[in-house]
Amino acid sequence: MQPDSEPSSDLIYGLDDRPKPPAAILAALQHVLASFVGIITPPLVIGSALGLTAHLPYLISMALMVSGVGTFIQARRPFGIGAGMICLQGTSFAFLGAVLSAGFLVKQRGGSPEDILAMIFGVCFFGAVVQIVLSRFIGQLRRVVTPLVTGIVITLIGVSLIKVGITDLGGGFNAPDFGAPGNLALGVFVLLTIILLNRSNTPWVRLSAIIIGLLLGSLAAWFSGKLVPQALPDLPLVSLPAPFKFGFSFDWTAFLPVALIYLISTIETVGDLTANCMLARQPISGPSYISRLRGGVLGDGVSCMIAATFSAFPNTTFAQNNGVIQLTGVASRYVGLYIGAILFCLGLFPMIGAVLQQIPKPVLGGATLVMFGSVAAAGVRILAQSPLDRRSMLIIATSLGVGLGIAAQPNLLHLLPKLVQNLFDSAITSGGLTAIILCLLLPEAKTTRVESAAALNKIEQA
Template identity: 35%
Template sequence: MYFAISGVGEINNGVIKMPENVCHPVDEKLPLGQTFVYGLQHVLAMYAGAVAVPLILANALKLPNDVLIYLINADLFVAGITTIIQCIGFGHIGSKLPLMQGVTFAAVTPMIIIGQTHGLTSIFGSTIAAGIITYLLSPYFSKLLRFFPQVVTGTIITIIGISLLPVAVNWSAGGNPSAPNYANGTYICLAFVVLTFILLLNRYCKGFLSNISVLLGLIFGTIIAIPLGITDLSKISQANWIGVTMPFAFGVPTFEFSSILAMTVVMLVVMTETTGDLVAIAEIVKKPLQPNDLTKGLRTDGIGTLIGGIFNSFPHTAFAQNVGLVSLTGIKSRFVVASGGLILIVLGLLPKAAALVAAIPSPVLGGAGIVMFGMVAASGIKSLAKVDYEGNKNSLIVAVSVGVSMIPLAVPSFYHTLPEWAGIVLHSGITGGTLAAILLNAFFNEFGTIIKKQESRIV
């Protein structure tokens, strides 16, 4: 166990220096049984978030249930592969740190717009292109980090959470505004019960149960919904036990410029988030993060996104909730997290498991979604609380960026007269707000700093 060997090494500036005959806790291999249990814990902690994106996308695009099941399986399958790559490392790819990978929420809104405009094949095509671009940009991204200070990253994370909250509200009302029973009392009460259950778990439970409170809330809400006639379990019996995810199952990917541009902007956000996760996990496990390690970790996002587009999935990133789980449990082995990736691959080959997830009623998802998406926004607010607002224009950067991100939420048709490529990019509150934050920070902080330096030289 890690606790048995952690006292052996010397600590220098917060970094554990292990004797030559003792491996670092990150490289420790635990007994097989423990490795499986701890790996399963990581899967349970991220499972709800991992399947949320295909659920959101399928509902928004009104895809049939069998397509939803296929997308969930593909999602889990690719997340497992990408997690193993990140933890084990293959050549110049993979940070060899305990990080779980999964589909990013940041891509939801752009993918919905792309899917409604050009179809699923364009989503997968833009995902493939964005994955390749991310891979190529990874060695240079660290040089661009000065354009992503905390005021920008905090604003972006806040915008992501706020932009997704309307999805949770729509789920709570039933998911289909055109349905005659939309927003009826039963749906709203069920969403409230699920939300309350999750809050109670977080209030009175600790550790493992608290970490999987969202998953337990989904299970609890689905069980309650059965006698109410809201849960449809018929699709589970119809699903196959085994299903293999095939490349390009929905046809040859199509590559459309505006869609690729929108997805590339998303991946710039993803690379920023992953950089933060890599720095955080390296700090937790007391292993110095070298520039080459950062590049390898970011390349994993690119490769995972590329594989995702090929295997009918979406852009991938590191999952922050699992970073917290490593800190909470003290189990720092990358092989534990890699075993979680293996579990995800197995789950991705079981359509019945995906059908079970697809049977979760929309109001149940809504109650959990308010927690999940609200926590994303809260993380952004927490990050913004650390920003210095004195003697600068950081308040203005946050204000205008959040305001720009709210435009398509308040008035969905606001950009409808613009060219199609501009509409796809700006119609997403996330991409519009992100671009605003980056440009405003460059204008007020980067460009302003250069001018001040030039003026001081003249004086």
């Protein structure tokens, strides 16, 4: 069964196909390159804000290593834990506000960097239990997290990520040469290269479009002087994980905002998994779909619990993962095993990550921009499959208006309580919660329910 009418030939490798190792490694590398910066950026931001500079190398290594373990679990699906798809696990940006609040709470009490990390990982560990419990009730939550809500959340995820991609294309956040013609030229060059290669009828060319674009972009940056190789930092040869390295602490004041973000993260994961199912030509309704959602959300929760145990910040299923699947045509879950192994090695050997960090931001921005746009397009596709009556249009318009409005004016909520700010400070959380509340408050017409059932049946038959 396929979720839409597109030919399955769009996929070079389907969900259960086993690519040969060279093809699998190439596809895996593109996922890793697309997500690497996203995985290490939250530790960098949190470490800089809380004065944890001395611990940053270890935190980055653990973020990569745990992302690898979580990705492997999602693809392998041991004991029903995981979605059984390519669900790349990465450090979640959604937790930044809540994690920083917990850290500043300890810092204001005069706590040391180790005390700060003990508190953060303690509340995150117990917060992961929230997501694990929610995974058992995904079937019941589908009454709330409808295709309409899912489509809105995925669209907002894509639109939010586009800002990250375009910022990198311009040179990076707070870059002194942001928007310089050289940066824009590099980003556009990589973007056009990936688009042209992706239109090829040769599977190997399409399969390697992103990695070729990044290589050619890095070469162009080197020739133009934008890429100047830096001396590698003094890092240990191997970073070995240690459970609760900084201790373990807990505080209800720090826990509640984190627990609420886990709820939002669950909704976001449901959206990402739905888009992944569409791209992999899997059903987006019925028992197998609910089972996949239940396993995927459980996999996220287990991954977050492992992260807190080994000094990494909360994980989530990365949305850019879906953009890579769409561009490469590789949906094989076996590629997820290779991704997990590569990320684990990057964390185990921090020098490899230090080399990859030197890829210029405009080069990464050119590659990620088209992938993030693909995520937003997947959300639009889900919305297009729902009956767009007056009620649906009102929910879509209000949710997008609230989500994108708060993203455009982040200071709008600065006079409200910190808990409210942490919940609504992003387009995804504010727009997603608005969509859920409106879907519950606005009754659905009987004719619309019939049309929705007919649409789902049509999707299943396709």
